[in-house]
Amino acid sequence: MLQRNLALHTDLYLPRWMYIYWKEGRHNERAVFDVYYRSNPFEGGYVVFAGLENIIEYIQTLHFTEEDITYLQTMIGFPDEFKDELRNFKFNGSLSSVKEGEIVFPNEPLVRIEARIFEAKLLQTAILNIANHESLIATKYARIRQSAPGAKFLEAGSRRAQGIDAAYFGTRASYLAGFDVTSLASAGRDFGIPCGGTMEHADIQFHDDELTAFRTFASHYPDQATLLVDTYDTLKSGLPNAITVAKELAADGHKLRGIRIDSGDLSYLSKRARKMLDEAGLLDVEIVLSGDLDEYVIQDLRIQGAQANTFLVGTRGITAYEQPALGMVYKLVAREIDGELAPVIKVSSSKAKTTTPHIKEAYRIVDPETNKFKGDYITLLDEDPSQLDFVDLIDVRDPSFRNRIENFKVERLLAPIFKDGELVYTVPTIEESRQFHEQQIGRLWEEYKRLRLPEIYAVTFSDRLWKLKLDMIRKTRLASGVK
Structure with missing residues (x-):
């Protein structure tokens, strides 16, 4: 419930490059961007994805006012002809995303944007701002919730949050992640969260x-x-x-x-x-x-036999106290060349910052007997692991080995949200997203939910995707004179 247009909620270099691409006659070329993160926060085992509802509202209301256009012209220095491009701006691309409340892991696509470069560039700051914050806070509250199964949890951190929006949407994230009540009246009214104090x-x-x-x-x-x-x-x-x-x-x-x-x-x-x-x-x-409770204090209190069935959490929840940021990124993975989308890669001396090229799908490999997660499998767009006789998941202790899974079922993680600019997704209520999260976190083995030293979850690239990445790394290095 953003309740405002956020066209200028963007780093200035992004509309500057929108102008450059327009000036170069390339603004209608298509591009594909992935949103993902590289490592779990809190030294934990997972992240709770949140913020999709706000991303949808942001895109639906996105437009430039005359005041916005005048300011950008002052800052960027474009001719009047460019004003019409901004006046007519509308997101006409496609966007896929994992659902709110889903349990996700490093280096897998969480949001995929396919659009004209002119449109895709503008979305970057706001999408990352929304998803980074709400996912971080939801993850923190989920960890706190997991520290005392069966207890009741009250959220009361708004006065310590980093700003009004952080309090408001952080409260929503707490309820999504399993908290029972909030003290923040505006969140109670607008989101239908039980409110008390x-x-x-x-x-x-x-x-x-x-x-x-x-x-x-x-x-x-x-x-x-x-x-x-x-x-x-x-x-x-x-x-x-x-x-x-x-x-x-x-x-x-x-x-x-x-x-x-x-x-x-x-x-x-x-x-x-x-x-x-x-x-x-x-x-x-x-x-x-x-009193400054978090997952570690509550777990210790339970171990010591504290006689409490309700915990009120403030500062350490709403601020994600020990981890100020999640670190989601928005990376180009394909661009239009001769009318076709072709893979692109960023190669870095830091292994973690080398991107994974091309348009991808993310699948969850599930044990059909327990309905628990076995691992996630990232593929090229035209691959379908449900048609395979087996899937080889990476051995997290030794990546040179694979664990073969022959009895499995497959769930697609990315759902279509926008198609050619039109919303094709039924936005769930906060209660539905909360129930979905409770269901999904219940399907995650307890070993991955440990507060300290959790088991590492397997995220595996298909053989074709892995080969493409290695080939492009070699090709890029050779072209740059690096051996």
Whole structure:
């Protein structure tokens, strides 16, 4: 829900090259770009792809206003004749993408754009901005969600996010990845995400005493109150006062929802709190833990036997705390030569930055008995692994070897989104994407989901694709005088 035109959400060199191609008479030549990333964030085993809904909206609303055109003319210095090209700009190309919520891996195409170079150039900055951010945040929240299966998770990081858009779309990413509730009202309204919250320390400090603050909250929301018990002393003040209010509510036919602990030794305090609540007959009162939580802290709390069934996550989720960027790239893989799309390659002394040429498809190889992922298989466009008797997947421990898979089924990862400029994809609701993500992450073996030192997932290039890449590397090096 971008709610604005983003034609100038682009690096200036991109419209400058649009002008150059127009001036050279090459602006109608076709090009193919792949979006992919090179390594998993957080030293993890996967990424959750997100942002497709925003990419679709961006393309559908993309146009240049007169104000945009005037600014670009000032910056780039093009003649008035070029203005009509910008006024008439519309994406008339084709775009394929993996679905939102899908589990993806390094060096496989996630989005494929085929269009006139004039159109494809402009899309680069916005598509990368959207997919990089939302996929990174969704991946972080998925990891946090996986740290405590069966628990309830609340997202409450908007005040710590890097800007309003980061908070808004980061909240959407959290829900996509399995969080249950957000505190951000705008995201609740616009995306239909369950929205809620507890109280802050200021609400207690603003009263003459803690018990009065608790009673005030509970009097207005007798069946929704979760009381924050660590403002003064969790065990000597907060818990006893919360228990008093809980008993008063029960006497009037209501029920205290829960208590929240935001500081101190959360493991120790939650166990003591659970004991005190149970001894008071309040077995159903939930314990919520918060305070710079992430997947590592929550996992440790579970190991230590912390008595909590709800976790409130803020800063370390919405900011993807330890990893500021995902690193998706937008690379040319084919261009029009003599009316046909021909492969192109970028060869680098850094192996990771050498691109994989030509138009590709990405397939998932699935075990038909368990329905679990075996590996991903990247092919040239005219290859179909479903017609093969076997597939050789790369051995991640020794890439010189392959593991032969004879009993398998195949799933295509890239779905058509735009065809000749028209949307041909039914955009799912956030609930449908959330359910799809839950289904897909459930099909990933636990070994790939380890928070530390996960197993490496096999992404294999077909023999034809691999040969094409090696041949083009050799040819390019020879042409450059490199042996």
